[in-house]
Each structure stands twice: as structure tokens, then as C-alpha cells.
Amino acid sequence: MGFGDFLANRMKKSIEKNMRKSTLTEDNIKDTLREIRLTLIEADVNLEVVKSFIKKIEAKATGQYIAEGVRADQQMVKLVHEELTEILGKVNKGLEISKRPSVIMMVGLQGAGKTTSVGKLAHLIDKKYNKKALMVGLDIYRPGAIDQLVEIGAKNNIATFERGKNDPIKTAKESIEYAQKEDFDVVILDTSGRLQIDKPLMKELNEIRKATSPQEILIVVDGMTGQDIINVTSEFNDLLKLSGVIVTKLDGDARGGATLSITSMTKLPVKFIGEGEGISALSEFHPKRMADRILGMGDVDTLFEKAVEVVDQRTMEKTMKRMFMGQFDLEDLRNQLAQVAKMGNLGGVMKMIPGAQKISESQLEAAQKKLFTANILMNSMTLKERREPRVLKAINRKNRIIKGSGRTEKEYNELLQQFDKGKKQVMEMTKQLKSGRMPNLKGMGGKGFGGGMF
Known part of the structure; x- marks a missing residue:
């Protein structure tokens, strides 16, 4: 059960069960919102986000009469859809890769799937944006991290730049010079992670940021770790001024509530989501499409794009x-x-x-x-x-x-x-x-x- 499935299985049923009359009344609105509130809390959505979400729907729904030919449940689905799209970020925020070469700095804690996400993002940039990407191995602390990146590159025909255990700040500078010389469009920096945030890590990341002036600084967070991803994102953002979020492992058993909360709580857009192990299992995040999925409406646009790509x-x-x-x-x-x-x-x-x-x-x-x-x-x-x-x-x-x-x-x-x-x-x-x-x-x-x- 992936992200949105738990909510989709519960939310629409709650609306259909309680909205059987032709008018949105105070009682049926109250019953429906009570169930939606419980569903969101069970899905691990941040409590402040839940309160704001419910309050806005209640304000819009109270006293509304149904347009001719539209059932009460359809009207409520419309209102819920609007607010879901709002808290998910309204619109898709694309990558800023107009500069040549553009630099994307990937950050995050160990175990979030940062290195594999670097490979997936490089693949997506090649296939969707038709740009030549260079992956750069800067994680000199995690055993096998650079070897893993090289292997991903070799398997998927993606260029990789690495200098072994050399100073990552120096390697980052050299990679940009190499990219300019070899005519790469995008440089993706796979920086070091830690099991938890510490000062040496943040100092190194800040030095890399200053040395490379990245157009994008994306944090990779594990969708299965719950509300903690909001705290982690906020701490990284305070120092590095992040431009967006990549949420991974949303094809697992995570209920995804933290993903639903992150934009509202941090004001950062979710730019990509990972829903699988394959190199193409990284999708651009579209708030409206995700709202469609959560309400059981499907996501034909993403399905079509994925089909064209693979x-x-x-x-x-x-x-x-x-x-x-x-x-x-x-x-x-x-x-x-x-x-x-x-x-x-x-x-x-x-x-x-x-x-x-x-x-x-x-x-x-x-x-x-x-x-x-x-x-x-x-x-x-x-x-x-x-x-x-x-x-x-x-x-x-x-x-x-x-x-x-x-x-x-x-x-x-x-x-x-x-x-x-x-x-x-x-x-x-x-x-x-x-x-x-x-x-x-x-x-x-x-x-x-x-x-x-x-």
C-alpha cells in the first residue's frame, strides 16, 4: 500500500456514507469532517495541518446548496480536493536547470535513499529534459557510497565523476570544471549524509554550497519515517536554504501523512517522489494529481507520462x-x-x-x-x-x-x-x-x- 492508498480507501468512503442528502447540512458536514479528521490523524498528518484543513473545508461547506445535477457527496469531494491541492503545494514546481552547467546539490540523512535518488534524477533529466547529466560522488564517509554511485552510472549509462576519498569540497569544484570542459548540462552532487544531523556535516555541506553555487538544493527524505522528516527538513533548510524536497519509499507501507504536511509546515515544495526501486521510479510531484489519487480519482496524466518515458x-x-x-x-x-x-x-x-x-x-x-x-x-x-x-x-x-x-x-x-x-x-x-x-x-x-x- 503506497502513499495515498490509505487515505483513498478511507476518505472517499466517509464522504459517500455521510453525504446522502441533496444539501450540505450542519449535521452531515460535521459527521463527514469528524471521520476525515480521524483518517488524517491516523495517516500521520501533522495536527496543525489537520486543524487548518478541517476548518477551511467547514467554512466553505457550511450553508452551501448543491448546484443542479450535483450530489452532496460530489460537492464535498470538490471542496476536499481543493484544500488537498492547496496543502500539497497548489502547483508543480519544476527544476531550475536553465544555467549551463546547472548544479543540483542533493542532501539528507543516511538511509533516506539519497544516492539512488541521484541516479533516478539523472535518468529523469536525460529522458524528460533531454539534458546530459553528470553524477558526482562526494560521500567519502559512508562505506561503499561512491562505489554504489559508480555502479548506478555504469548500469544505466550515466556519467559519474569521483576522486575517491579526496576532499569533497575540492572534488565538487573539479566536477564543475570537468562538466564545463566535457559539455554536460547538469551536475548532480551526491553529498555526505549522517545517521543524524551534526555540526561537521552541516559545515561541510555549507562549504560545498558556497563553492558550487547550486541552482537547486534538494533534500531527500524517507517517507516511512513519519513526522520526523519535517524536523529534519527544517534544520537543513535553516542552514542551506533548500529549494525543494524529494520524498522516497512511498511505495511501501508508509501512510504518507508527513508528505501531506511537509509543504504546509516548511513552505518548501515537494518536487519529486520515489515509488519503487527501478531507475525510472522517480516522478515529478503534482499536487492536483496527488489530490486526485487520494480521493480515488486515479492519475491518468502521470500514467501517460510514465508510459511515454519507459x-x-x-x-x-x-x-x-x-x-x-x-x-x-x-x-x-x-x-x-x-x-x-x-x-x-x-x-x-x-x-x-x-x-x-x-x-x-x-x-x-x-x-x-x-x-x-x-x-x-x-x-x-x-x-x-x-x-x-x-x-x-x-x-x-x-x-x-x-x-x-x-x-x-x-x-x-x-x-x-x-x-x-x-x-x-x-x-x-x-x-x-x-x-x-x-x-x-x-x-x-x-x-x-x-x-x-x-
Whole structure:
């Protein structure tokens, strides 16, 4: 359960349960806000933020009558959405990287995911902003920190600058000179962290800031540490004058209330959130989109942006052409699943789709497991077998694939049955498109290819 899920599961239900009348009355407003208040407190939202949030909604809602055709619950959702967007920061605050090279200084405590966030941010700058980024290893205290950064760079084709255990202030200066010489657009400084804030750390960070004049100073905080991230952010901000926040680990069990509080309490914008381990699992933070997710409305914009960023367009176009020609096979399915996997786990994708929040955690886990099993089975097949699924009826092939994959005969049979059903649906949809008709999607989300496998 990631950030927003706990609130989404509770807040909208509270509104729908209490707002059954055509008018916002004092009683149904009071009942609804009482439940919302408890939900926010349980989600670890700062108490001062909760009080202000509830007070503003109450002031707007009291005495309001419903516009024609709009239900009371819809009116309340609108009011709550407006205030959520407000406390989350109103609008997205983009990166300031117009200078060449622009310097981004990343700070934070150990364990928050700072070094991995440096890699993710460099990747995002390359893909989204089309700028060449240089990562700089300055954490000379944590064992393996610089090696970790170098490894991230090597795996993802991102340039890394490091001078081992040399003075980090000197290394920071040299990295900017190197970036100017080698024509890099952005320099990202991975500074040292500590288990807790101390004077030597702050002095070093301040010296690096003075030596490099960064356009952005971003603090990386762990979304699972609760209200403490507000205190940590405030202390760093007092000395370094931060420009924004990156909140990590929001795909875990954290209820995310501190993330909901941080902008209101520190006046700093959340610029990015991390919701996964992959190099592309860092997203720009949009307050309105997050308010949509918290109220169970999905987040189609972020889903679309993520798809554009990670999906191989040539592979998808090739698969679509084959589908249109009636040639869809297991290799095409395998390629499609690989593209879907790039976007993150199924639960993370589904919560961005409006209405999909009604799918339970157990259903999502079952679907994710089915995708995992299907992929293992298909990887145990030869290319010929995936391209010509009819040959899979041979008992010797079946036994070899089951043994090689470590899966069961039942799982093997289910995969082929689901594929057959799915192919028929794809062919029917293609036939309708060729005839100039809109495809009939009714039933596509059942136990066939679309519902059962995806």
C-alpha cells in the first residue's frame, strides 16, 4: 500500500456514507469532517495541518446548496480536493536547470535513499529534459557510497565523476570544471549524509554550497519515517536554504501523512517522489494529481507520462501492426508484458487508473503473481514455440517447459487457455476496427485475456 492508498480507501468512503442528502447540512458536514479528521490523524498528518484543513473545508461547506445535477457527496469531494491541492503545494514546481552547467546539490540523512535518488534524477533529466547529466560522488564517509554511485552510472549509462576519498569540497569544484570542459548540462552532487544531523556535516555541506553555487538544493527524505522528516527538513533548510524536497519509499507501507504536511509546515515544495526501486521510479510531484489519487480519482496524466518515458515505442508499434494483421502470438504477449513491467508493479499502475481503486489488494497480488508466472513460462519456451503456439500441444515440449520453468502443469495449461481466449478477443477487436466500427470492449475485463492475465 503506497502513499495515498490509505487515505483513498478511507476518505472517499466517509464522504459517500455521510453525504446522502441533496444539501450540505450542519449535521452531515460535521459527521463527514469528524471521520476525515480521524483518517488524517491516523495517516500521520501533522495536527496543525489537520486543524487548518478541517476548518477551511467547514467554512466553505457550511450553508452551501448543491448546484443542479450535483450530489452532496460530489460537492464535498470538490471542496476536499481543493484544500488537498492547496496543502500539497497548489502547483508543480519544476527544476531550475536553465544555467549551463546547472548544479543540483542533493542532501539528507543516511538511509533516506539519497544516492539512488541521484541516479533516478539523472535518468529523469536525460529522458524528460533531454539534458546530459553528470553524477558526482562526494560521500567519502559512508562505506561503499561512491562505489554504489559508480555502479548506478555504469548500469544505466550515466556519467559519474569521483576522486575517491579526496576532499569533497575540492572534488565538487573539479566536477564543475570537468562538466564545463566535457559539455554536460547538469551536475548532480551526491553529498555526505549522517545517521543524524551534526555540526561537521552541516559545515561541510555549507562549504560545498558556497563553492558550487547550486541552482537547486534538494533534500531527500524517507517517507516511512513519519513526522520526523519535517524536523529534519527544517534544520537543513535553516542552514542551506533548500529549494525543494524529494520524498522516497512511498511505495511501501508508509501512510504518507508527513508528505501531506511537509509543504504546509516548511513552505518548501515537494518536487519529486520515489515509488519503487527501478531507475525510472522517480516522478515529478503534482499536487492536483496527488489530490486526485487520494480521493480515488486515479492519475491518468502521470500514467501517460510514465508510459511515454519507459515504453519502447518501436516495439509497441511492431506489436500493434502484427495484431492488426491477425498475427498476435506469445512472443508479442511477452513483449507487451515486458513493456508493462517497465512502468512498475501492477498495483502502482492500477491506482492511477480512475475506478481501478475498487480492486482489492488481494486481487492485485493474484494478478501480479499470474503475470510473473506467465513470464517465467514464456521465458522457458523457444522463440519458435512462442511464435507458433500450436506446437506447444506436443507432450515433450510441454514437459520440458514445465520442468525448465519450475511451474506446474496447471499453470502451464492456464497460460495457454488465457492466451487462446485473449487472441480471439484481439482478433475480434481488430475485425471491428477494420470495418470502421468502434470495438465492443464489454467483457474484456472479465476472466479472459484482459481480466485474467492482466
